[in-house]
Amino acid sequence: xxxxxxxxxxxxxxxxxxxxxxxxxxxxxxxxxxxxxxxxxxxxxxxxxxxxxxxxxxxxxxxxxxxxxxxxxxxxxxxxxxxxxxxxxxxxxxxxxxxxxxxxxxxxxxxxxxxxxxxxxxxxxxxxxxxxxxxxxxxxxxxxxxxxxxxxxxxxxxxxxxxxxxxxxxxxxxxxxxxxxxxxxxxxxxxxxxxxxxxxxxxxxxxxxxxxxxxxxxxxxxxxxxxxxxxxxxxxxxxxxxxxxxxxxxxxxxxxxxxxxxxxxxxxxxxxxxxxxxxxxxxxxxxxxxxxxxxxxxxxxxxxxxxxxxxxxxxxxxxxxxxxxxxxxxxxxxxxxxxxxxxxxxxxxxxxxxxxxxxxxxxxxxxxxxxxxxxxxxxxxxxxxxxxxxxxxxxxxxxxxxxxxxxxxxxxxxxxxxxxxxxxxxxx
RNA sequence: GGAGGGGUGCUAGAGUGGACGAAUAGGCCGGUCUUGAAAACCGGAGUUCUUCACGGGACCGUGGGUUCGAAUCCCACCCCCUCCGCCA
Numbered sequence: 001x002x003x004x005x006x007x008x009x010x011x012x013x014x015x016x017x018x019x020x021x022x023x024x025x026x027x028x029x030x031x032x033x034x035x036x037x038x039x040x041x042x043x044x045x046x047x048x049x050x051x052x053x054x055x056x057x058x059x060x061x062x063x064x065x066x067x068x069x070x071x072x073x074x075x076x077x078x079x080x081x082x083x084x085x086x087x088x089x090x091x092x093x094x095x096x097x098x099x100x101x102x103x104x105x106x107x108x109x110x111x112x113x114x115x116x117x118x119x120x121x122x123x124x125x126x127x128x129x130x131x132x133x134x135x136x137x138x139x140x141x142x143x144x145x146x147x148x149x150x151x152x153x154x155x156x157x158x159x160x161x162x163x164x165x166x167x168x169x170x171x172x173x174x175x176x177x178x179x180x181x182x183x184x185x186x187x188x189x190x191x192x193x194x195x196x197x198x199x200x201x202x203x204x205x206x207x208x209x210x211x212x213x214x215x216x217x218x219x220x221x222x223x224x225x226x227x228x229x230x231x232x233x234x235x236x237x238x239x240x241x242x243x244x245x246x247x248x249x250x251x252x253x254x255x256x257x258x259x260x261x262x263x264x265x266x267x268x269x270x271x272x273x274x275x276x277x278x279x280x281x282x283x284x285x286x287x288x289x290x291x292x293x294x295x296x297x298x299x300x301x302x303x304x305x306x307x308x309x310x311x312x313x314x315x316x317x318x319x320x321x322x323x324x325x326x327x328x329x330x331x332x333x334x335x336x337x338x339x340x341x342x343x344x345x346x347x348x349x350x351x352x353x354x355x356x357x358x359x360x361x362x363x364x365x366x367x368x369x370x371x372x373x374x375x376x377x378x379x380x381x382x383x384x385x386x387x388x389x390x391x392x393x394x395x396x397x398x399x400x401x402x403x404x405x406x407x408x409x410x411x412x413x414x415x416x417x418x419x420x421x422x423x424x425x426x427x428x
Numbered sequence: 429g430g431a432g433g434g435g436u437g438c439u440a441g442a443g444u445g446g447a448c449g450a451a452u453a454g455g456c457c458g459g460u461c462u463u464g465a466a467a468a469c470c471g472g473a474g475u476u477c478u479u480c481a482c483g484g485g486a487c488c489g490u491g492g493g494u495u496c497g498a499a500u501c502c503c504a505c506c507c508c509c510u511c512c513g514c515c516a
Contacts, residue, residue, distance in 0.1 A: 004477090038478075041477075041478060041485080042478070042479085042484095044485080045477090045478065045484060045485040045486085046484080046485090048484085048485060048486085049483095049484055049485070051496075051497085052484095052485090052497085054496065054497090055446075055496050055497040056446080056447085056497085057496090058446080058496050058497070059446040059447080059496090059497075060446090060447095062446080063446090068496075071496070072495090072496040072497095073496085074496085075496040075497085076495090076496065078496085079495090079496075079497095243438070245438080245456095368438075368456090370457090371457080373474095373475085374438095374474095374475080
């Protein structure tokens with residue numbers, strides 16, 4: 001959410017800054033509502049002031065044992081008038097707030113201009129894609145042959161776009177989660193969090209998933225609760241409506257949770273394998289920082305995510321998202337894309353964003369500076385990494401001609417010696 | 429699920445219809461004292477909306493209601509605690 005003062009006084013500037021990002025916003029209507037609100041407030045406040053003075057007069061008269069009937073009759077009428085104005089005012093403010101929650105964040109000036117993902121800018125590249133003297137197979141093909149995935153049976157349990165990992169496939173997920181959590185807690189100064197996987201409407205609104213993207217989330221039928229689409233939601237909202245002290249910052253949390261996404265509107269895309277599923281595991285980094293430190297924090301957070309790929313020796317590139325591809329709440333985002341041999345291209349395994357005060361304003365997360373008043377802090381988060389997609393990258397990049405897959409050195413301590421290579425086993 | 433208790437500022441906690449935006453204490457900030465610190469003493473400070481400003485309005489879990497007037501009374505909901513029941 002934007003600063004209400006900006007909405008009130010600099011709406012045109014904001015519209016200009018957002019450019020195509022703001023093309024669906026009813027700017028004129030917001031302008032109109034703002035003006036109406038201003039007028040109504042002036043009226044209501046004036047009447048209320050009169051009412052207050054009158055009430056004090058009644059209190060005084062009672063003390064002095066003077067009659068009050070005439071005054072109270074007049075005030076009753078005044079109260080009625082206030083009520084008739086308050087109702088439209090309440091509706092108006094609700095409407096205005098609803099609109100404000102649907103305006104996306106302003107991109108930082110360093111964000112490249114563009115309309116879609118094709119105009120994202122490569123920032124750097126790490127590692128060399130492996131060369132194979134055979135045609136590399138896709139991870140879903142490999143996994144089925146190795147007996148570690150069973151997508152058919154997964155769809156029997158729930159439906160399409162669910163995965164079922166077996167044996168070393170399941171263990172690989174577990175090893176990766178452990179490896180990532182250890183790396184971030186021991187090397188990067190993160191504190192591990194295990195949050196709820198189900199959150200309420202306020203939390204989803206705080207981080208920006210609601211109200212605009214309700215269709216993307218799984219909603220429980222029995223309660224007004226949602227399955228988390230990312231641990232960003234529960235972890236960022238830990239400090240919802242709180243004021244932290246300046247010396248508490250920065251706060252760095254890491255969480256490993258499943259993530260649930262409806263993937264509405266993605267029919268036909270990435271229908272096979274682990275790339276796009278309704279439930280996947282992810283290790284997520286969340287930062288709460290001083291406003292002046294969020295830029296540096298984004299670089300550090302992105303680097304922490306890159307360290308995972310480097311340790312696993314997976315080739316990747318870092319992309320700066322352009323204005324057209326930037327998420328709703330983000331002011332700046334780097335995507336990490338890992339090399340996928342079967343597709344001869346890089347695919348997203350991580351998205352690292354600085355939200356500046358956008359989420360903090362929605363969620364009411366502030367800090368108290370040493371001097372001055374409470375101010376919204378900055379929030380950031382990034383996947384480090386999406387585990388399913390990392391499994392995909394490992395299978396594909398570490399595959400051998402015979403269809404077996406080596407376990408990366410960095411993960412071997414989580415496996416017994418006989419498990420350092422996954423070899424094909426017939427499907428049961 | 430049943431019974432009871434409770435949600436007040438940064439924190440603890442008082443306040444049960446009018447001079448209450450809210451006692452008191454702690455913490456915080458500034459000062460006196462001190463070589464420095466601590467202690468003691470003195471002083472200061474909530475959030476937010478509206479207005480160019482003066483000023484004014486709102487905010488005691490949330491939403492309604494009663495009343496001239498609500499932190500205080502009524503209703504509904506949410507959350508926390510204790511006991512009982514059930515349970516991984």
